[in-house]
Amino acid sequence: MLDLPLLIGQVFNGFSVASLVVLAALGLALSFGLMRVINMAHGEMLMLGGYLAYLTFLVVPGPLALLVAMPVAFVGAAAVGAVIEVSVIHRLSSRPLDTLLATWGTSLILQQGARDVFGPIGVSVTAPDWLNHSFAIASGPLAGLSLPATRLFILLVAVVVLAALGLFIAKSRIGLLVRAVNQDRMMAAASGINVRQVDLAVFCLGSGIAGLAGVVLALLGPVTPSVGQSYIVPAFLVVILGGLGSMVGTTIAALILGLVSALSQIFLDVSMSQVLVLVFVIVFLQFRPQGVIAVRSRALEE
């Protein structure tokens, strides 16, 4: 018989994994949707966020370090994102394959930079005490179920970021410009929108969100120069599965992947469940190559 607390625990874990992946993937989805750029250095924005969190925890000890670290990592990663956009991506804007290689090179440079500055051995961030407990259910049919506060916090961060981003795109003036450029770059430019600035803003935003993801990652694991590498593949996976460039699609895809992975792990090893996830994505794309949500955009149709 299937253990009910284990099942519910795994559904929760699925949401938890999804919340991490969605934070890592949003930036990719944004920049791909808008600029058709495959940014291989996106994982390094996570890494950067993690190291910025580590530094913040050194400078600002105490229970509020985490809350300080989040804006610091957001701004820091966004700033580095801006440098990459201006110096590399913009200059190769109409050459997708070259961007792929150039951003991969940037990723290697950033990894080696972190290795030289912080050493090859990872650094560790200790979760503040107010996150260091779990909500355990001691009796009833769900006895044995326990929800760690850290994971609830990460879930909360993901929900807040998604809501804020959704509002930002739907309601703000910059959001309007982003939607316009997304729908038709040429027309938007012709009607006087500074497409260049919109690109830069969106890229910074995406990098900043990845920086935030780096902070919450640091609560669960070590921060190492190569930490971004273990999240970039799942992030690309959900961007593709979600329908290239769609935020809603990316979110749904992250949930699907998180749940498939977590639920299959009730019966399977982690390695086997990863195989299953990839097989699932391949089969899914066979029947629905456009992904969960098909984006109608002239940028993607050309």
Added chain:
Amino acid sequence: MKQATGLLTGALLATAAFSVGAHAEGTVKVGVLQSLSGTMAISEVTVKNAEMMAIDEINAAGGVMGKKIVPVVEDGASDPAIFAQKATKLIQDDKVATVFGGWTSASRKAMLPVFQRTKNLLWYPVQFEGNECSPNIMYSGAQPNQQIVPSLKWAEKAGYKKYFLIGSDYVFPRTANLILKKHIAKDGLKTVGEQYVPLGGTDFSAVIAKIQAAKPDIIFNTLNGDSNVSFFKQMAAAGMSPEKLPVMSFSIGEQEAQAMGTKLVQDSFAGWNYFESLPGAANKKFVADYQAKFGKNAAITDPMVHGYLDVYAWKAAVEKAKSFNPDKVRAAAVGLKIASPMGDVHFAQNQSLVQTAYVGKLQPDGQFKIEWKSDGAIQPDPYDPVAFPNKSCKLH
């Protein structure tokens, strides 16, 4: 430099330059091959440091047979394929006399064919799963009967009845757990779960849910590298710190504990053949020398000491054999007494080290308190009699 000249003056001269490379001008090249990047860097960077320190010490005292040792350091990058590639490069291009290195069994298995083909010799510093017997490797790390099995017997005596096995998904944890399971079953106890996570994996949510459902008395942990950080962090977040649910680890030493933050792994157990806290003048001197070189807070671990003593064992064997030839060196190494921070040790007929097993418990100061020690040094046995009956290893 030599290589550059060789390229300039043509292939013929280059070949000539390489062929004398190993012994020219009163020097001898050796390879040092550890992961300086990737998930295993947390463990292997310091092993490289210890190996380099031994080389420096030997050079300062006059070298090996009057020749200065020139180390060629390569980064295996936590990737078995790169280990094999770098080992080939060290032996064929750099013409090293021998190689010190490796950590994961996956890296050793990948390098093994290279060493057999080139008839070179690898000095391997880490405890492993046994079930291997190659003339081209000196196995200085513990065999299963010198680490994991004694640690299990200790846990059984301590009254733990239900065991949960967790490991990285590669040959060492899989084989080690196979051996553990057979012993646990034979001794009438229960394995309540067995889980693997890919090397470098960071998500333990499902594993932790299964641990909560299985309710073990103790966890036997063969995770390697910085996955351990994620595991202990997520265990602590789920309210199962080592203080509440005991964990016995086989790849966490003083260095890993320090890098992870001692608070996170405090009170967990570890099985090794060396702890920094061991008594003895030789150990005190080694610790003091290392810390003088790498900082007063530098932690010392079992594989570091094995890497260090491997260099001295090679030196002693070369001088006994009066040759750098790997076959003569390995023959000379067997039975040769080597002074080390662990005391005097020697290699047995199967090219594995005879050594004592310890179980330690991690204290808040980052040192292990010795909980148990085996009754004298244990003869190494690559083939566990319960898991692999009727197999034996004879190399000399």
